[in-house]
Amino acid sequence: MSRAGRLPDALERGRAASNLxxxxxxxIRASGVQKVYGRSSSEEGGVAALRxxxxxxxxxxxxxIVGPSGCGKSTLLNVLAGIDAPTAGxxxxxxxxxxxxxxxxxxxxxxxRVGFVFQRFxxxxxxxxxxxxxxxMAEAGVARRDRRQRSRELLDFxxxxxxxxxxxxxxxxxxxxxxxxxxxxxxxxxxVFADEPTGELDSRTSAQILxxxxxxxxxxxxxxxxTHDPEIARRARRxxxxxxxxxxxxxxxxx
Amino acid sequence: xxxxxxxRGLLHHRGRTLLALAGIGVSSALLVDMTMLASGLTHxxxxxxxxxxxxVRVTPAGxxxxxxxxxxxxxxxxxxQLREVPGVRSVAPVLGAQLYLVRSDSASEPLFTSGIDPxxxxxxxxxxxxxxxxxxxxxxxxxxxxxxxxxxxxxxxAVELDVALGRPxxxxxxxxxxxxxxxxxxxxxxxxxxxxxxxxxxxGRSDEVSLFAVAPxxxxxxxALVERISAAAPELSAYSTRDLTAALDQRLAYFRxxxxxxxxxxxxxxxxxxxxxxxxxxxERFGEIATLRAIGVAGHRVQxxxxxxxxxxxxxGALLGLPIGLWMARRLDQILLTFPGIPARVSFFVFDGISVxxxxxxxxxxxxxxxxxxxxxxxxxxxxxxxxxxxx
Numbered sequence: 001m002s003r004a005g006r007l008p009d010a011l012e013r014g015r016a017a018s019n020l021x022x023x024x025x026x027x028i029r030a031s032g033v034q035k036v037y038g039r040s041s042s043e044e045g046g047v048a049a050l051r052x053x054x055x056x057x058x059x060x061x062x063x064x065i066v067g068p069s070g071c072g073k074s075t076l077l078n079v080l081a082g083i084d085a086p087t088a089g090x091x092x093x094x095x096x097x098x099x100x101x102x103x104x105x106x107x108x109x110x111x112x113r114v115g116f117v118f119q120r121f122x123x124x125x126x127x128x129x130x131x132x133x134x135x136x137m138a139e140a141g142v143a144r145r146d147r148r149q150r151s152r153e154l155l156d157f158x159x160x161x162x163x164x165x166x167x168x169x170x171x172x173x174x175x176x177x178x179x180x181x182x183x184x185x186x187x188x189x190x191x192v193f194a195d196e197p198t199g200e201l202d203s204r205t206s207a208q209i210l211x212x213x214x215x216x217x218x219x220x221x222x223x224x225x226x227t228h229d230p231e232i233a234r235r236a237r238r239x240x241x242x243x244x245x246x247x248x249x250x251x252x253x254x255x
Numbered sequence: 256x257x258x259x260x261x262x263r264g265l266l267h268h269r270g271r272t273l274l275a276l277a278g279i280g281v282s283s284a285l286l287v288d289m290t291m292l293a294s295g296l297t298h299x300x301x302x303x304x305x306x307x308x309x310x311v312r313v314t315p316a317g318x319x320x321x322x323x324x325x326x327x328x329x330x331x332x333x334x335x336q337l338r339e340v341p342g343v344r345s346v347a348p349v350l351g352a353q354l355y356l357v358r359s360d361s362a363s364e365p366l367f368t369s370g371i372d373p374x375x376x377x378x379x380x381x382x383x384x385x386x387x388x389x390x391x392x393x394x395x396x397x398x399x400x401x402x403x404x405x406x407x408x409x410x411x412x413a414v415e416l417d418v419a420l421g422r423p424x425x426x427x428x429x430x431x432x433x434x435x436x437x438x439x440x441x442x443x444x445x446x447x448x449x450x451x452x453x454x455x456x457x458x459g460r461s462d463e464v465s466l467f468a469v470a471p472x473x474x475x476x477x478x479a480l481v482e483r484i485s486a487a488a489p490e491l492s493a494y495s496t497r498d499l500t501a502a503l504d505q506r507l508a509y510f511r512x513x514x515x516x517x518x519x520x521x522x523x524x525x526x527x528x529x530x531x532x533x534x535x536x537x538x539e540r541f542g543e544i545a546t547l548r549a550i551g552v553a554g555h556r557v558q559x560x561x562x563x564x565x566x567x568x569x570x571x572g573a574l575l576g577l578p579i580g581l582w583m584a585r586r587l588d589q590i591l592l593t594f595p596g597i598p599a600r601v602s603f604f605v606f607d608g609i610s611v612x613x614x615x616x617x618x619x620x621x622x623x624x625x626x627x628x629x630x631x632x633x634x635x636x637x638x639x640x641x642x643x644x645x646x647x
Contacts, residue, residue: 084638084639124546134256
């Protein structure tokens with residue numbers, strides 16, 4: 001690992017406790033998932049982004065979803081994460097049937113057990129790096145003292161220990177993405193969804209981000225990554241290739 | 256932390272926030288002024304009417320005080336009759352007349368003159384000297400200042416003016432016993448008061464008064480007293496302060512309408528300003544809001560942040576508007592009180608803490624609530640689409 005530090009003890013302890021309390025072998029189970037955009041929910045009247053996707057993701061996997069633009073990768077990620085609702089089919093996330101949860105319960109599930117990393121970082125520009133990381137912890141009810149300590153540990157972990165009080169506009173793209181990763185794992189999630197996490201970064205910075213993902217996965221975080229980056233696809237343990245709203249291949253990456 | 260982010264967002268857009276605060280501040284100032292104007296004159300007039308402890312007026316039937324030339328005859332008997340009404344502590348007769356100030360054998364200026372009972376009067380507060388005896392008068396401050404006269408000096412007053420010759424008729428000299436602050440005078444008004452009997456004598460209005468002011472006993476109810484007076488003297492009209500202010504309200508209905516219309520406009524402008532700024536802010540932060548939702552922040556928590564933004568803007572603007580409004584009210588009062596015939600002691604703009612607080616609270620509350628609609632729209636937007644839109 002070039003710049004990433006050791007995963008914070010708190011995160012590892014949290015994971016151990018989480019696994020003991022609620023062991024989940026299958027993190028995601030999707031069956032017959034369809035997603036149609038447009039005024040009509042039928043495939044004939046709208047734009048079909050997903051055409052009957054079945055996928056199972058096991059705990060501790062690092063899965064990369066690849067495919068050409070518009071093939072439905074991001075839509076699948078959003079549906080599996082409970083951000084978008086499927087037009088048809090079922091999605092089980094961490095043992096919860098998302099179709100049976102209301103928005104409040106889905107939000108709570110995302111807050112406590114899921115992390116997100118976006119292509120454009122999506123940090124709050126008016127908050128400092130540390131505050132951005134503290135935000136999900138504050139919403140989860142973590143005490144101020146604990147979240148301060150953990151945010152500093154996480155900033156050290158992503159190699160930004162000296163940037164605690166910097167705001168996103170004062171950080172480079174790579175630094176912002178590292179803060180976003182720290183935010184994603186702040187509540188010790190079981191799974192992290194990443195949508196083109198290196199899409200806005202140069203190759204050197206991308207490599208640093210990949211190191212962080214590797215480290216997280218090595219410590220037991222399940223990763224599901226949508227990417228065009230062949231390096232991510234190479235580093236993932238499993239690659240799902242999509243085309244035209246369908247999975248066309250699913251297996252280990254070519255090394 | 257959500258609230259902190261919202262407040263920092265306002266600081267982040269300093270220019271826009273300052274402009275919004277200035278706009279809301281000016282609207283709030285106008286709202287404060289209109290609230291003060293809506294009931295200011297009534298409150299102020301009521302306070303003035305009660306100032307000397309004589310809140311009840313008894314006048315010739317069907318007339319308001321000094322509303323006509325009509326007088327009450329057999330004043331001494333009526334006065335005695337009023338004193339005997341249960342609950343009456345004191346009766347102050349007043350006769351209004353016009354005398355002329357005589358200077359160098361020419362009548363230079365008409366003076367409003369009041370005949371009063373020096374032992375029971377409610378027209379003025381003595382600034383210096385004492386109540387008038389026979390052939391003595393109390394002059395108003397502006398008159399004393401204008402003529403350079405003081406207690407002990409003598410002035411000549413005439414009852415009539417020969418228009419053809421421009422000369423006074425029936426003039427007599429009076430010693431100044433005191434200088435008074437005449438409560439019902441307009442700014443700078445020159446007037447005098449002298450004993451009732453003397454004024455009745457020189458004007459030929461024997462045993463006549465223009466009105467009686469009645470002071471109730473400490474435990475007497477004002478409205479009940481008016482009813483008893485009306486029963487005891489049905490040929491006269493009796494008014495409580497409430498009746499008088501109601502009559503004033505009726506006459507000055509246009510002030511209330513004006514203040515209602517302008518107050519509503521300022522209220523609307525302030526609300527629109529807050530709504531516009533918050534809506535722009537929400538629209539700009541559409542992606543941020545989507546991110547917050549995506550990472551699991553509950554919708555109501557996001558909404559709180561948006562509401563706090565509206566609340567901060569409207570409360571900040573209101574705080575700014577309050578001193579501006581009070582300053583404007585003072586300036587406008589000074590201008591309006593220069594109009595002739597308006598007692599200098601009244602005020603068009605009276606600070607009624609409860610009314611002003613209610614208006615400001617309503618404005619701040621509405622300001623906060625206007626954030627709910629754009630907030631709800633942002634929260635209702637499909638999350639996946641919102642994130643994609645932000646990424647694009």
